[in-house]
Amino acid sequence: MSIHPTAIISESAVLGLDVTIGAFTIIYDNVEIGAGTVIESHCEIGIGNAMSESKVLVIGKNSLIRSHSIFYEGSTFGSELITGHRVTVREKTTAGLNLQIGTLSDIQGHCEIGDYVRFHSNVHIGQMSVIGNYVWIFPYVVLTNDPHPPSNILQGVRIKDFAAIATMSVLLPGAIIEEGVLVGAHSNLKGITEANFVYSGNPAVKVCATSKIKLQDGSGNPAYPWKERFKRGYPKSISDQW
Amino acid sequence: MSIHPTAIISESAVLGLDVTIGAFTIIYDNVEIGAGTVIESHCEIGIGNAMSESKVLVIGKNSLIRSHSIFYEGSTFGSELITGHRVTVREKTTAGLNLQIGTLSDIQGHCEIGDYVRFHSNVHIGQMSVIGNYVWIFPYVVLTNDPHPPSNILQGVRIKDFAAIATMSVLLPGAIIEEGVLVGAHSNLKGITEANFVYSGNPAVKVCATSKIKLQDGSGNPAYPWKERFKRGYPKSISDQW
Amino acid sequence: MSIHPTAIISESAVLGLDVTIGAFTIIYDNVEIGAGTVIESHCEIGIGNAMSESKVLVIGKNSLIRSHSIFYEGSTFGSELITGHRVTVREKTTAGLNLQIGTLSDIQGHCEIGDYVRFHSNVHIGQMSVIGNYVWIFPYVVLTNDPHPPSNILQGVRIKDFAAIATMSVLLPGAIIEEGVLVGAHSNLKGITEANFVYSGNPAVKVCATSKIKLQDGSGNPAYPWKERFKRGYPKSISDQW
Numbered sequence: 001m002s003i004h005p006t007a008i009i010s011e012s013a014v015l016g017l018d019v020t021i022g023a024f025t026i027i028y029d030n031v032e033i034g035a036g037t038v039i040e041s042h043c044e045i046g047i048g049n050a051m052s053e054s055k056v057l058v059i060g061k062n063s064l065i066r067s068h069s070i071f072y073e074g075s076t077f078g079s080e081l082i083t084g085h086r087v088t089v090r091e092k093t094t095a096g097l098n099l100q101i102g103t104l105s106d107i108q109g110h111c112e113i114g115d116y117v118r119f120h121s122n123v124h125i126g127q128m129s130v131i132g133n134y135v136w137i138f139p140y141v142v143l144t145n146d147p148h149p150p151s152n153i154l155q156g157v158r159i160k161d162f163a164a165i166a167t168m169s170v171l172l173p174g175a176i177i178e179e180g181v182l183v184g185a186h187s188n189l190k191g192i193t194e195a196n197f198v199y200s201g202n203p204a205v206k207v208c209a210t211s212k213i214k215l216q217d218g219s220g221n222p223a224y225p226w227k228e229r230f231k232r233g234y235p236k237s238i239s240d241q242w
Numbered sequence: 243m244s245i246h247p248t249a250i251i252s253e254s255a256v257l258g259l260d261v262t263i264g265a266f267t268i269i270y271d272n273v274e275i276g277a278g279t280v281i282e283s284h285c286e287i288g289i290g291n292a293m294s295e296s297k298v299l300v301i302g303k304n305s306l307i308r309s310h311s312i313f314y315e316g317s318t319f320g321s322e323l324i325t326g327h328r329v330t331v332r333e334k335t336t337a338g339l340n341l342q343i344g345t346l347s348d349i350q351g352h353c354e355i356g357d358y359v360r361f362h363s364n365v366h367i368g369q370m371s372v373i374g375n376y377v378w379i380f381p382y383v384v385l386t387n388d389p390h391p392p393s394n395i396l397q398g399v400r401i402k403d404f405a406a407i408a409t410m411s412v413l414l415p416g417a418i419i420e421e422g423v424l425v426g427a428h429s430n431l432k433g434i435t436e437a438n439f440v441y442s443g444n445p446a447v448k449v450c451a452t453s454k455i456k457l458q459d460g461s462g463n464p465a466y467p468w469k470e471r472f473k474r475g476y477p478k479s480i481s482d483q484w
Numbered sequence: 485m486s487i488h489p490t491a492i493i494s495e496s497a498v499l500g501l502d503v504t505i506g507a508f509t510i511i512y513d514n515v516e517i518g519a520g521t522v523i524e525s526h527c528e529i530g531i532g533n534a535m536s537e538s539k540v541l542v543i544g545k546n547s548l549i550r551s552h553s554i555f556y557e558g559s560t561f562g563s564e565l566i567t568g569h570r571v572t573v574r575e576k577t578t579a580g581l582n583l584q585i586g587t588l589s590d591i592q593g594h595c596e597i598g599d600y601v602r603f604h605s606n607v608h609i610g611q612m613s614v615i616g617n618y619v620w621i622f623p624y625v626v627l628t629n630d631p632h633p634p635s636n637i638l639q640g641v642r643i644k645d646f647a648a649i650a651t652m653s654v655l656l657p658g659a660i661i662e663e664g665v666l667v668g669a670h671s672n673l674k675g676i677t678e679a680n681f682v683y684s685g686n687p688a689v690k691v692c693a694t695s696k697i698k699l700q701d702g703s704g705n706p707a708y709p710w711k712e713r714f715k716r717g718y719p720k721s722i723s724d725q726w
Contacts, residue, residue, distance in 0.1 A: 136634050142409050148465040150378050167626050168654050170410045170428045186654045186672035188428035202444050202686050223632040384651050390707040392620050412652045412670045430670035444686050
């Protein structure tokens with residue numbers, strides 16, 4: 001256990017073995033932090049609010065929460081969560097193993113996220129989003145939820161396994177991204193999609209099967225499905241079975 | 243009064259009754275904080291710069307400034323200001339009652355903002371923006387001001403009462419959003435608009451009267467003007483008179 | 485020398501004459517900070533990671549790093565670096581004189597940046613970007629690098645002298661922005677460009693020579709090249725010779 005002397009830790013917080021807490025970080029009451037997890041400096045972990053209903057925040061073991069990050073109580077993360085700096089994660093989100101959340105990303109809460117999902121920097125995940133496994137979301141993507149802004153209606157976005165959403169795209173309320181779909185950069189996508197197709201543009205339209213996109217390495221090999229060629233960061237036991 | 247022992251408070255700062263200041267927060271000299279206001283941890287309140295001309299920062303009573311937020315001196319906010327985390331508010335902005343500023347939003351200063359305005363997360367309000375009452379601005383919207391970047395010219399955007407600007411839209415320098423206008427997501431809007439119309443696309447074009455948009459609840463009722471159906475967060479004395 | 489008593493400074497860090505360090509700031513081991521530089525509160529300077537290879541972080545003299553900013557080790561900045569708040573700068577970036585980095589901007593590392601470059605707020609500079617001198621990049625612009633997301637390929641963007649990239653534009657992997665090009669707001673630009681032309685739209689297309697854009701001041705004078713009319717912030721010895 002390594003707690004910086006300037007950190008402020010509630011006596012009610014439950015810290016596993018070999019947890020590290022950085023300088024100027026605050027850990028509130030209603031928090032369980034798994035063994036081997038590192039929480040860097042200037043963080044706030046376990047903020048309560050009216051919607052968290054005093055449910056505990058669970059951070060899985062061997063996680064890394066980089067500096068200046070903020071987590072509310074009432075969410076649960078599997079082991080090996082990794083965040084960039086200044087992430088914000090609100091209440092009542094459930095995520096599987098090894099979620100990665102890039103610098104400045106903002107998860108608005110009330111979301112379900114599968115295993116091995118990667119959010120790059122500065123993505124915004126609206127409430128009620130449901131995200132499968134092995135999904136990639138690139139910088140400045142926004143998942144919306146309000147079909148009649150402002151309203152009290154929440155139609156979350158759904159993204160299925162192996163989909164990839166490129167930079168600066170907006171997924172409109174209730175959009176469904178099927179397995180293996182690629183959404184091109186700067187797209188504005190509404191409605192449903194077909195698995196393993198490319199959608200692109202503003203408004204986004206169906207472009208072609210993802211298998212039509214070739215690698216630019218002269219091999220003539222298809223670039224998608226990406227799981228056939230890109231295994232970085234996944235356990236071999238998983239990527240061998242894709 | 244509840245001041246965390248790690249907070250650094252200037253003796254010149256004027257704090258009202260029952261003000262709460264969180265850990266690792268800095269309050270500078272030239273600040274007046276209204277009674278009942280809560281300023282959370284890791285904030286900086288009242289930074290001076292060359293453009294603030296040593297004018298005081300006034301935060302109205304019963305406000306809530308969430309953690310990691312930064313305010314410059316020289317702005318004035320009415321009561322019940324509510325911010326998310328990590329907001330940045332520069333000098334010489336004037337706002338009315340109950341402004342809400344979402345996480346990561348950046349108000350560049352020299353703006354006028356009316357009553358009951360809501361900025362969602364990560365909006366960027368350029369200098370010289372003039373915003374009416376009951377306006378909604380959604381995530382990743384940018385209000386620009388420079389018609390010939392880079393230049394010394396500042397043509398602020400003007401947004402009138404009850405307008406709503408959806409996610410990831412850019413309002414170009416000098417754009418005028420009339421009362422009740424809805425700007426669709428991911429739009430790029432230049433020039434003037436007509437009240438109670440929908441504008442959408444890149445470039446944005448006039449689509450239809452807002453009254454043509456129906457609720458998706460099977461009622462056949464129009465979704466706009468939104469003030470007819472959405473009252474959350476407004477005092478009844480106001481929303482009854484809309 | 486003015487070090488706030490709450491700051492945490494490694495004994496290995498090398499601080500020049502008259503350096504100022506704010507409250508709650510952490511300076512790690514492998515850092516050289518030039519004379520006259522100010523580092524404000526709540527910063528982290530010199531974070532190590534696997535990719536920084538223990539190379540030193542050099543901040544040039546007379547720089548200003550505003551509060552809540554984060555720099556990794558392994559980058560080098562010329563004198564008079566100026567940042568906004570909450571900037572993030574990863575390892576192995578080299579920048580020349582008087583780089584300005586706006587609030588919330590994120591430089592992902594492994595970039596080359598020339599002299600007198602200005603990033604406005606909330607820009608995202610992907611790895612392997614190469615940026616010349618006197619370049620302007622406006623809010624919410626993203627420089628990408630992955631042609632087949634996700635992949636291990638990094639095709640950085642190249643931007644040459646005097647180019648200006650307007651708000652919310654995406655430069656796709658390998659894009660080359662030639663000298664004096666203007667990219668309009670909310671553009672999605674792929675491939676190569678011709679010097680001193682305007683590109684705009686999603687997808688971006690060549691619009692006209694920049695010299696066709698006239699100032700809106702009634703003079704009939706061309707607005708571009710901007711270097712003929714806008715000299716703010718550049719030493720006279722430089723702007724006289726443009």
